[in-house]
Amino acid sequence: MNTLNPAHQNRLVIIPGDGIGPELINATLPVIEAAQRVAEISPLIFEFHEGGASLYQRTGQNLTPETLQSIKTATATMKGPVGLPEIRRPDGTEAGVLGGVLRIELDTFANVRPIRMLPGVNAPIKAAVNEIDYVIVRENTEGLYLSRGKGVGNDAAMTDTMMITRIGTERVVRYAFELAQLRSGAPSDGISRVTCVDKSNVLASFAFFRKIFDEVAEQYPKIQRRYLYADAAAQELVIRPQQFDVLVMENFLGDILSDLGGGTIGGVGLCPSGNIGDHHSYFEPIHGSAPDIAGMDIANPISQILTAAQMFDHIGHKECGTLIRDSVYRVLAAGDLQIAANGQPVGGTRKAGDTIAAEIEAHPFRVES
Ligand code: IPM
Ligand code: MN
Numbered sequence: 001m002n003t004l005n006p007a008h009q010n011r012l013v014i015i016p017g018d019g020i021g022p023e024l025i026n027a028t029l030p031v032i033e034a035a036q037r038v039a040e041i042s043p044l045i046f047e048f049h050e051g052g053a054s055l056y057q058r059t060g061q062n063l064t065p066e067t068l069q070s071i072k073t074a075t076a077t078m079k080g081p082v083g084l085p086e087i088r089r090p091d092g093t094e095a096g097v098l099g100g101v102l103r104i105e106l107d108t109f110a111n112v113r114p115i116r117m118l119p120g121v122n123a124p125i126k127a128a129v130n131e132i133d134y135v136i137v138r139e140n141t142e143g144l145y146l147s148r149g150k151g152v153g154n155d156a157a158m159t160d161t162m163m164i165t166r167i168g169t170e171r172v173v174r175y176a177f178e179l180a181q182l183r184s185g186a187p188s189d190g191i192s193r194v195t196c197v198d199k200s201n202v203l204a205s206f207a208f209f210r211k212i213f214d215e216v217a218e219q220y221p222k223i224q225r226r227y228l229y230a231d232a233a234a235q236e237l238v239i240r241p242q243q244f245d246v247l248v249m250e251n252f253l254g255d256i257l258s259d260l261g262g263g264t265i266g267g268v269g270l271c272p273s274g275n276i277g278d279h280h281s282y283f284e285p286i287h288g289s290a291p292d293i294a295g296m297d298i299a300n301p302i303s304q305i306l307t308a309a310q311m312f313d314h315i316g317h318k319e320c321g322t323l324i325r326d327s328v329y330r331v332l333a334a335g336d337l338q339i340a341a342n343g344q345p346v347g348g349t350r351k352a353g354d355t356i357a358a359e360i361e362a363h364p365f366r367v368e369s
Helices: 021-039 053-059 065-073 099-105 166-182 204-217 230-239 251-264 302-314 318-334 349-362
Strands: 011-015 045-048 076-079 110-116 133-139 193-198 224-229 246-249 272-276 281-285
Touching: 011 021, 011 065, 021 076, 021 302, 021 318, 021 349, 065 099, 076 302, 099 272, 110 166, 110 251, 133 166, 133 251, 166 193, 166 204, 166 246, 193 204, 193 230, 193 251, 204 224, 224 230, 230 246, 230 251, 246 251, 272 302, 281 302, 302 318, 302 349, 318 349
Parallel strands: 011 045, 011 076, 076 281, 133 246, 193 224, 193 246
Antiparallel strands: 110 133, 110 272, 272 281
16 A cells, blocks of 8 residues: 555655666655655655666566565655667567556556646746646556557558546546545636546547546536547647646547646656556656666756655655645745756756755745745
């Protein structure tokens, strides 16, 4: 179970991953330690595990059964980005990608991807900091990606099949509505709203998704429901992002539209996520491992650092989550940490983490402005 148990050591399983992953993790650990110190909680015991493309290259598997077991019994799991484009399976797909294993094995059906405008970041969308603040809830165990590893065809044609189930849709839609109940509504009007994103105008599977959405929505009469076709949603996320509070959608659509959302606020290098199920969870940035800039101390660790905050929230240490998030906001707003136009943190990856950690220690109780 992913809950704190005072009778046991609280283990944090860490999978640094590939490419820039280890650097992001190294920049994040001092932040985690600072938050734990300031909040005076008993520290999580770091337990490092290998996983991803380089492990696959060496051993033929991207995750060991032992690591999977450790994750299942840990208090929390945080991973860095994984995957290396040249390391592929015989069917042509990337071998290092762990999502296909972890999300299914841990049954983390909700992929929770908050998109929030940060201060001091040169985003392509012109909006105030509190004007973009929504969460994409991406279904995480079925949809088109259920076909992972099961594509059928030959050298003339290939098919992948999208499966939408009643139970899979019910639980993710319920998650979205429960989340909306905890939030304070859309920035534009303060109304709590869940937007169903699909292509029910074209595909029966999506029409089914929407039907189930409606059935679940009946149980949440105080939350406004909205529908958008995915193509229209892509536009609205760019030109009117203020209207969004919580969005729920099929796996593949959520993969794409969450990167789009990340782009609007200045890049996926700023975007955390949680993979959440009834019994297990794990937390990771939404982006890939950027092998082209690995080892150069130039990657932006904010995605990973906000991932740690989201993880703390989930395991019942909201005080740590808040400390981390507030400190990220403050150093960006004050210009103590600057993000260059190319998305890289000025001064480097490690220094960015140290700056945020120092802010936590220096101003633990300063309120977010
Ligand atoms: C993500 C990633 C993964 C996904 C890839 C690496 C398989 O893009 O978490 O969004 O598609 O789910
Ligand atoms: Mn993705």
